[in-house]
Amino acid sequence: FDGVIEDSESFRSFLYDNAALQLCNFTIKNGRFGMMPALPYDSNYEISLRPIAVEQIFTAGNIITDTLQVQYIDAAQRSNFRALVSWRVTVENDLPTQASALVDWADIPEGSRATTQQAFDLTDFCTNRAQALKTARFLLSVRRRVSHTVTFKTVPDALGIQPGSYIRVITAATTYSAANNGAITDAGTLVSINTIANGTYNAMVYNPADSSVLERSITISGNAVTDSSLYGTLFTLLSETVSRGVYQVEQLTLDEDGLVNVSAVEVPVDSSGVSIVAKDVLTESNFR
Numbered sequence: 001f002d003g004v005i006e007d008s009e010s011f012r013s014f015l016y017d018n019a020a021l022q023l024c025n026f027t028i029k030n031g032r033f034g035m036m037p038a039l040p041y042d043s044n045y046e047i048s049l050r051p052i053a054v055e056q057i058f059t060a061g062n063i064i065t066d067t068l069q070v071q072y073i074d075a076a077q078r079s080n081f082r083a084l085v086s087w088r089v090t091v092e093n094d095l096p097t098q099a100s101a102l103v104d105w106a107d108i109p110e111g112s113r114a115t116t117q118q119a120f121d122l123t124d125f126c127t128n129r130a131q132a133l134k135t136a137r138f139l140l141s142v143r144r145r146v147s148h149t150v151t152f153k154t155v156p157d158a159l160g161i162q163p164g165s166y167i168r169v170i171t172a173a174t175t176y177s178a179a180n181n182g183a184i185t186d187a188g189t190l191v192s193i194n195t196i197a198n199g200t201y202n203a204m205v206y207n208p209a210d211s212s213v214l215e216r217s218i219t220i221s222g223n224a225v226t227d228s229s230l231y232g233t234l235f236t237l238l239s240e241t242v243s244r245g246v247y248q249v250e251q252l253t254l255d256e257d258g259l260v261n262v263s264a265v266e267v268p269v270d271s272s273g274v275s276i277v278a279k280d281v282l283t284e285s286n287f288r
Contacts, residue, residue, distance in 0.1 A: 002088075003125035021122060023138050023281070025265075027163035028251060036164030038138075038248070039278045047282055051273030052246055054168045056161050058154065064259060067153040068171065078147065080105065081116040083140055087132040088123045098123055103136040105144070106288045137287055141280035145268040150247060153259045165249045167264060172242050180237035188231055189224045196220050196237070206234040246273070 001022070005014075012033050019026040024035035042048040086100040104113060120139065126132050150169060161167060182192030190196060203218045209232070218225060218235060225231075247264035255261055268276040280286055 001125040002127045018125075020139065020142075021120065021135055023135065025164065025248065025250060029163050038142075039281065040166070040275055047278050049274055049278060049282065052166050052267065052269060052275060054246060055165045056159070057168045057170065058152070058262075059170045060172070062154050063169075064153040064155075067151075068169075069151045070148055071151070072148045073146065078143060079116065080108065080113075080144065081118050081140075082113070083136040084117055084119040085132045085136040086119070086121050086123050087126040087129060090127050096127075099129065101129075101133060101136070103133065103140065103287050105140065106286055133284075134281055137281050137284070138277065140287070141277045145277050145280070146266050147268075149250075149263065149265045150245075151261065151263045153255065153261055156254070156258070156260050159260060161249055161252070161262075163249050163251060166267065167247050167249060167262075168244060169247055169264075170242065170244050172240050180239065181235070183234050184225055184230050184232065186231050187224075188226065188228070190220065195223060198222070202238045202240075203235045204238060205230065208232070208234070 015033050015035055016026045019035045020038070022035065023038055025038045027034050027036045040048045040050070040052050042050065083103045084100060085103060086098055088096050089099050090096045102117075120136065122132055122135065126135075152169075179192075179194050180196075182190050182196070184190060198221050200217055200219045202215065204213060204215055205218070206213050215238070218230065218237075219227070246267045246269050248267050249262060249264045251261075251263040253261045253263075270276055270279070
């Protein structure tokens with residue numbers, strides 16, 4: 001940051017407005033405003049392309065029931081744009097001049113390039129072309145890669161994280177498919193849209209006789225079941241999807257009931273656990 005701050009302004013607003021332009025996230029720690037690197041870094045304080053080391057794992061065992069919320073970023077806020085970034089060029093014994101660069105993704109075909117253009121004026125503090133282009137790549141990558149944030153409550157016991165920490169959130173979701181629905185006749189045969197392969201499945205079973213809905217195991221063989229207690233019922237097969245996302249903690253707050261509210265943003269990683277945004281920032285060939 002090579003610049004002069006002439007006018008008095010809110011410190012919180014100043015950090016919030018400038019954090020992303022410094023490849024950082026705005027944080028609040030113990031009531032103090034600050035910034036933390038938005039990308040993983042090594043012992044030399046350089047952007048790291050090593051697998052991210054998470055500091056804590058959260059599952060159904062330490063997430064308070066019914067408190068996990070996923071907030072997806074609006075599609076309009078994730079559409080591609082071109083970044084017009086400007087910086088200051090200083091020459092010894094001369095007045096400074098301004099330089100600009102228009103940065104876009106290299107994998108977008110020429111005829112399909114976004115017409116939306118956003119300007120990022122770094123002339124107040126940036127005098128380095130490489131820094132300006134790295135900032136543009138970071139902003140473009142975050143726009144494309146980051147899709148959602150999560151919030152949840154947990155107990156404060158053995159909570160070893162702070163704003164800026166990397167965590168892993170493991171959740172299981174049951175997806176619904178109309179093709180997995182069906183009925184079991186009084187003779188035990190299955191009536192469904194698709195033929196269901198032989199095997200044992202977890203299913204939700206509705207019994208019209210007593211209006212009960214139970215989750216239980218169904219064994220299917222030859223498009224029929226042998227368990228007579230399932231005759232005359234309706235069922236839907238359950239398909240469970242497990243998510244193991246990596247997130248960076250943005251904010252921790254203590255609730256009135258003594259629980260800790262955790263707010264974190266998605267950190268997209270590849271199959272090796274390396275930050276995809278960090279790879280984009282360091283790979284100039286991904287952009288033009």
